[in-house]
Amino acid sequence: MxxxxxxxxxxxxxxxxxxxxxxxxxxxxxxxxNKKGDFVHHVYFWLKNPESAADKAKLIEGLTTLKKIKPIRLARIGEPASTNRDVIERGYQVSWLLFFDNLEDQEVYQKHPVHLKFVENYSNLWDKVIVYDSVDV
Known part of the structure; x- marks a missing residue:
């Protein structure tokens, strides 16, 4: 040995x-x-005054308050990237991307008092909102 x-x-x-x-x-x-069934909620905001840096900052401030809602697993605030291809939508000013464990958690978020207050206080800023919800397969 x-x-x-x-x-x-x-x-x-x-x-x-x-x-x-x-x-x-x-x-x-x-x-x-992600595991199967994860719920993704992606919101795109078009501001009434798209050139207003103050309105954009105010909306971002409001979205930041939503991050404390418990069922949210991951939250990201974004703006259009500098990429430029025919298939890319760049007309929005702010995006709000959320990940939840399931649809039920997302429904808790929708009815949460902080979310309802956000809509009440900040909806005057946007002209259009588009939401894409998906479930991981």
């Missing part, structure tokens, strides 16, 4: 530990991926 030095032993165990850790990384990443 070959004698194993302490240095060789530590090197081998470190290498095996790292290999094990990185070998598990794809499994960990997979757990972060």
């Amino acid at each position: 070959k004698k194993l030095s302490r240095r060789l032993f530590l090197g081998n165990t470190t290498a095996l530990s790292l290999a094990g850790f990185f070998g598990l990384m794809p499994a960990a990443d997979k757990s972060k991926q």
